[in-house]
Amino acid sequence: xxxxxxxxxxxxxxxxxxxxxxxxxxxxxxxxxxxxxxGCGKSTLLRIIGDLIxxxxxxxxxxxxxARQGRxxxxxxxxxxxxxxYDWRTVAKNxxxxxxxxxxGRKRRAAKVEEMVELVELGGFESHYPWQLxxxxxxxxxxxxxxxxxPALLLMDEPFGALDEMTRERLNIELLNIWEASGxxxxxxxxxxxxxxxLSTRVVVMSPRPGRIAxxxxxxLPRPRSAVTREDPRFFELVTQVREALHLGHDTDxxxxxxx
Amino acid sequence: MARLVGRRLRDWVPALVVLVGSIxxxxxxxxxxxxxxxxxxRPSAIATTFWDMRSSLWAAGWFTFQxxxxxxxxxxxFAILVALFFAxxxxxxxxxxxYAIAANAIPIIAFAPITNSWFSPLDKSSKISIVAVLCxxxxxxxxxxxxxxxxxxxLELMESYAAGQIEIFRRVRIPTALPFIFTGLKVATVLAMIxxxxxxxxxxxxxxxxxxxxxxxxxxxxxxxxxxxxxACLLGIALYLAVVAxxxxxxxxxxxxxx
Numbered sequence: 001x002x003x004x005x006x007x008x009x010x011x012x013x014x015x016x017x018x019x020x021x022x023x024x025x026x027x028x029x030x031x032x033x034x035x036x037x038x039g040c041g042k043s044t045l046l047r048i049i050g051d052l053i054x055x056x057x058x059x060x061x062x063x064x065x066x067a068r069q070g071r072x073x074x075x076x077x078x079x080x081x082x083x084x085x086y087d088w089r090t091v092a093k094n095x096x097x098x099x100x101x102x103x104x105g106r107k108r109r110a111a112k113v114e115e116m117v118e119l120v121e122l123g124g125f126e127s128h129y130p131w132q133l134x135x136x137x138x139x140x141x142x143x144x145x146x147x148x149x150x151p152a153l154l155l156m157d158e159p160f161g162a163l164d165e166m167t168r169e170r171l172n173i174e175l176l177n178i179w180e181a182s183g184x185x186x187x188x189x190x191x192x193x194x195x196x197x198x199l200s201t202r203v204v205v206m207s208p209r210p211g212r213i214a215x216x217x218x219x220x221l222p223r224p225r226s227a228v229t230r231e232d233p234r235f236f237e238l239v240t241q242v243r244e245a246l247h248l249g250h251d252t253d254x255x256x257x258x259x260x
Numbered sequence: 261m262a263r264l265v266g267r268r269l270r271d272w273v274p275a276l277v278v279l280v281g282s283i284x285x286x287x288x289x290x291x292x293x294x295x296x297x298x299x300x301x302r303p304s305a306i307a308t309t310f311w312d313m314r315s316s317l318w319a320a321g322w323f324t325f326q327x328x329x330x331x332x333x334x335x336x337x338f339a340i341l342v343a344l345f346f347a348x349x350x351x352x353x354x355x356x357x358x359y360a361i362a363a364n365a366i367p368i369i370a371f372a373p374i375t376n377s378w379f380s381p382l383d384k385s386s387k388i389s390i391v392a393v394l395c396x397x398x399x400x401x402x403x404x405x406x407x408x409x410x411x412x413x414x415l416e417l418m419e420s421y422a423a424g425q426i427e428i429f430r431r432v433r434i435p436t437a438l439p440f441i442f443t444g445l446k447v448a449t450v451l452a453m454i455x456x457x458x459x460x461x462x463x464x465x466x467x468x469x470x471x472x473x474x475x476x477x478x479x480x481x482x483x484x485x486x487x488x489x490x491x492a493c494l495l496g497i498a499l500y501l502a503v504v505a506x507x508x509x510x511x512x513x514x515x516x517x518x519x
Binding site (some may be wrong): 081087 | 427
């Protein structure tokens with residue numbers, strides 16, 4: 001059973017068609033990136049999976065249930081570009097937030113928070129407040145919080161978009177480690193072609209007006225992926241493939257040169 | 261005390277120098293130009309009178325302070341409840357907000373003669389009601405603004421946890437609103453003492469501070485009148501500082517309060 005099943009999902013915002021008849025299936029333990037220019041509907045699609053937006057037509061299933069049930073059952077965790085940590089809570093209490101809402105007992109919460117802090121390598125910062133942390137650290141807290149209740153699915157909306165490139169590349173590797181360790185499925189929205197190729201099992205290229213899937217590109221780079229992977233010739237081939245799919249879909253740049 | 265208002269003792273030195281310097285300058289100018297007492301008595305004369313009258317002055321001050329405090333607590337408390345209600349039921353908020361904002365601009369003190377006839381002028385309630393209305397609007401408007409200025413992402417996050425409205429209020433809206441509430445409360449403290457004292461100018465018990473200031477001024481006992489005014493100022497500042505101290509204790513997570 002696929003973790004995510006999108007069937008003919010369409011979303012209208014007034015006269016604008018944000019998404020048109022999207023079909024997508026995501027299997028367990030996949031790492032799927034959604035990439036495309038602004039207005040292609042990738043963030044909208046992510047939110048439809050999370051039942052934060054409802055589709056105009058079509059169905060979105062999470063773990064075989066309607067997306068709404070998936071949200072109520074807390075089948076997914078979500079991470080935004082803005083870490084959205086609560087300023088009045090320490091790191092530990094921020095991570096514990098979903099656990100408090102799920103009415104976990106104090107000991108169980110404390111144990112889980114400790115586990116998550118180790119997972120994202122923020123040991124020693126449990127009693128810090130968000131303003132005392134760097135952007136990268138705040139995002140790590142957000143990831144820890146999203147995974148604290150062991151959801152099967154992790155939705156990420158450009159989580160590293162606001163960080164500098166070095167931090168971003170480092171967090172990419174950390175995210176892959178976390179992904180392996182937790183065994184979850186990840187749907188990842190990004191603007192960065194390199195990031196999409198580096199992280200994913202598949203890259204879904206989207207195009208705008210109306211929002212649709214232009215291409216789905218499997219990434220066959222070996223794992224575990226590391227800094228070395230970014231220098232692999234196959235990496236560059238795949239990046240080029242994604243870039244061309246983006247341009248073809250977008251239609252405003254010159255078309256891919258015809259073979260000589 | 262200095263730590264409670266968030267400054268090291270030595271940060272106060274420049275301000276203290278200005279204070280002492282101004283008083284000394286005032287004293288000097290009044291003596292040199294023989295400024296008449298009805299304009300402003302010498303600071304040294306005010307201070308001496310203040311000290312001489314201290315027990316009756318304090319009794320009057322305490323009487324008036326109770327009115328200010330009572331109205332402040334009543335008005336602010338009610339304001340926060342109303343703001344919570346308006347934040348929860350948005351349609352009511354948008355229906356009543358324009359009137360709340362307009363009411364904030366009205367000189368509420370103009371109603372003092374009215375409340376004096378509703379309640380006996382000798383009764384503290386006549387002033388408490390004025391102060392309560394004065395405090396209500398700034399606290400309500402600020403609280404409501406705070407409750408509704410939550411980051412939409414933070415709300416989406418709570419939605420992703422399928423959290424109910426009560427949880428959202430408790431865990432997100434109210435903590436977000438706290439700095440705003442304190443802003444409103446600080447404005448209200450300023451108004452509270454003003455409301456009580458000026459309200460008494462329209463009629464009040466003999467042992468009320470405002471009444472005493474007024475009667476002394478009328479019989480040209482200016483040093484005594486200014487001593488009363490000085491006490492009113494000190495009490496107003498004390499109330500303000502009390503709220504600031506409470507703010508520092510509550511908002512431990514705001515970076516600026518760590519200095």
